[in-house]
Amino acid sequence: MKKPIKILATVLATLTAVPVLANQVEINKAAIARNSTTIKSNSESIQYLQDILFDIPSKIAKPMSLKICKGSDAIHWGTCPLNLLGTEIDLKIIYQPSSSSTIKTLTHPATASIVEPGIEFPRTLDLDIIGDGIPMINVSINVGNDFIEIDFSNASDGKFWSAVENTFVFRLNDIESDKITSATIDSSVTTLELENSDVRFVGNELFINVENLSFNSSTFVRVNLGI
Structure with a gap:
């Protein structure tokens, strides 16, 4: 069983x-x-x-991390690209006839918020300090996220006075000093006969020296900024 x-x-x-x-x-x-x-x-x-995401760089010199950058819809690798939109910029035009002369400021203080679309400084003639004896060329200035443009459409044919400095000075108030490492003439659209030595970036200020250069109403300048 x-x-x-x-x-x-x-x-x-x-x-x-x-x-x-x-x-x-x-x-x-x-x-x-x-x-x-x-x-x-x-x-x-x-x-x-x-x-x-942007493409991962093929050559990486140092470790990088992902960043969400101001004003961008994309996540970026490493350093955020330059974006001036929403920041403030100061403009002045200076003149120094010789190295031993005092530098004169030819314009009243001017500050603008950088927006696109828009012209930050539509008429430099409106900023002229009357009575300094130095002619003011009437140009308009547009600033974008990583460039500055000078348009001579409002100007007649002429030539900037010869000097050590006959210079547009742009101060980027909200940008850390030395963050911008390059200021390059965009030769594809620039018609003013600037040389590389005429454009320099020091701290958070861009200098464009136009001394002794000829222009007409079709003259145009674009300087690209980089970090």
Whole structure:
């Protein structure tokens, strides 16, 4: 009688295990479904990051981290690109006839908030200090997120006086000193015969020396700034 009892016990154990196995199968199916949803969500997240991230630089000199930069919809690697929009800029025009002469400021103080679209300084003639004996050339000045443009559309044909300095000086009030490391003449659109030595950036000030240069109403200048 022991053998039939053993067989019966085995059968009963098997029948008892069937519901347990069926339940485990359902648990596994639910887990697989959750994993599939997670994989799909991760794939969508990766695709989104690929859309908003700049390409990873091929040559990395030092470790970089991701940054969310002011005024940008994208996440950036390492240093944020220059963005002047929303900051303030001062303008003055200075004149120094010789190295031994005192530097004169030809314009009243002028400050503008940088916006696009918009012309920050539409008429330099309006800033002229009357009675200094030095002619003021009437230009308009547009500042963008990483450039400064000088438009001579309002000017007649002429020539800037010869001097050590006959210079536009732009001070970027909200930019850390020495953050901007380059100021480059955009030769693709600039028609004023500037040389590289005429443009310099010191601290947070850009100097554009136009002394002894000829111009007309179609003359244009663009200087690109970089960090």
